[in-house]
Amino acid sequence: MKKVILTGDRPTGKLHLGHYVGSLKSRVMFQNTGNYDMYVFIADLQALTDNARNPEKIRNSLLEVALDYLAVGLDPNKITFFVQSQIPELTELTIHYMNLVTLARLKRNPTIKTEINERGFKEAVPVGFLTYPISQAADITAFKADLVPVGDDQLPLIEQCKEIVHTFNNLYGNILKEPEAVLADNKACTRLPGIDGKAKMSKSLNNCIYLSDTKEEVKNKVMSMYTDPNHIRVEDPGKIEGNTVFTYLDAFATDEHFKKYLPEYKNLDELKEHYQRGGLGDVKVKKFLLAIIEELLEPMRERRAYYKEHIDLVYNMLEEGSKKARKVAQNTLKEVRDAIGINYFDKKAN
Ligand code: TRP
Numbered sequence: 140m141k142k143v144i145l146t147g148d149r150p151t152g153k154l155h156l157g158h159y160v161g162s163l164k165s166r167v168m169f170q171n172t173g174n175y176d177m178y179v180f181i182a183d184l185q186a187l188t189d190n191a192r193n194p195e196k197i198r199n200s201l202l203e204v205a206l207d208y209l210a211v212g213l214d215p216n217k218i219t220f221f222v223q224s225q226i227p228e229l230t231e232l233t234i235h236y237m238n239l240v241t242l243a244r245l246k247r248n249p250t251i252k253t254e255i256n257e258r259g260f261k262e263a264v265p266v267g268f269l270t271y272p273i274s275q276a277a278d279i280t281a282f283k284a285d286l287v288p289v290g291d292d293q294l295p296l297i298e299q300c301k302e303i304v305h306t307f308n309n310l311y312g313n314i315l316k317e318p319e320a321v322l323a324d325n326k327a328c329t330r331l332p333g334i335d336g337k338a339k340m341s342k343s344l345n346n347c348i349y350l351s352d353t354k355e356e357v358k359n360k361v362m363s364m365y366t367d368p369n370h371i372r373v374e375d376p377g378k379i380e381g382n383t384v385f386t387y388l389d390a391f392a393t394d395e396h397f398k399k400y401l402p403e404y405k406n407l408d409e410l411k412e413h414y415q416r417g418g419l420g421d422v423k424v425k426k427f428l429l430a431i432i433e434e435l436l437e438p439m440r441e442r443r444a445y446y447k448e449h450i451d452l453v454y455n456m457l458e459e460g461s462k463k464a465r466k467v468a469q470n471t472l473k474e475v476r477d478a479i480g481i482n483y484f485d486k487k488a489n
Pocket residue numbers: 145146147148149182185274275278279287289293
């Protein structure tokens with residue numbers, strides 16, 4: 140049997156380059172091996188846990204995220220795409236798992252702690268938000284996922300899911316599968332900084348390059364990127380550490396890019412060395428980065444434009460995928476109900 144890969148995104152806005160290098164890129168890679176049974180889903184219920192008063196935002200983002208998936212080259216013939224809210228079995232699984240997790244454990248989850256701080260919830264955190272790691276465990280286990288490609292901020296959630304799997308299996312028998320997180324292979328990719336050099340691309344910081352940005356927008360953003368503030372004249376030595384343009388090159392540049400756009404350097408090490416020595420201007424490095432990003436985004440724009448013209452195809456893909464995924468979740472839920480013993484009227488169980 141093929142291994143199962145599952146991953147999802149909250150629909151709270153358009154996806155950006157951080158999502159691409161952190162997770163979308165590896166999804167395309169896994170897809171193209173043909174060796175996996177893949178599910179990619181839009182976690183609208185999870186997005187609602189801190190947007191209950193603004194459901195329009197989630198509703199509008201659903202399509203944006205679906206278009207981003209198709210734009211990066213994820214293929215509905217190879218992947219089952221679904222929408223979390225269309226699979227009620229996930230919600231019942233969540234209820235069963237809730238009995239296996241303590242409030243103290245939820246409050247200790249580092250990702251949740253950070254997010255509660257970022258949102259300024261303090262004690263007024265919605266119960267649905269605090270407990271979304273349990274619902275995320277339901278997402279993962281419903282499909283018996285082996286691998287979950289995610290950003291490193293998701294590791295505590297996968298950890299919590301594993302604990303739930305252990306507790307459940309110990310209590311009720313070996314039903315659930317323990318998942319494994321898959322991280323991007325390079326540090327720059329795991330946590331791509333914003334164009335302002337801030338820790339992470341984030342919509343609220345207004346420092347993202349979106350996969351759907353126009354050529355003009357991308358150009359303006361790359362040309363305004365944070366570099367080394369002390370690298371004033373071209374002949375000055377420059378710093379690589381904390382220099383966003385070089386962090387992006389770490390994430391995106393290949394030797395082929397050098398051959399194509401900057402043949403006077405063999406690879407990134409040579410370029411870095413020149414920059415550190417002095418005599419290499421920011422504009423030249425930024426133009427190189429821009430060429431690389433454009434090479435990546437241009438085909439995405441074309442695919443996105445096609446599906447925007449054929450939006451019924453996108454809805455159809457989500458609807459059909461949700462039906463298919465629901466069957467899988469129904470099977471798992473049945474096993475879970477049987478294991479707990481809440482199958483009173485099932486003739487075979489009596
Ligand atoms: N928490 C993920 C995010 O913030 C979304 C998500 C929900 C998810 N359920 C998941 C990711 C299951 C991987 C597996 O984007």
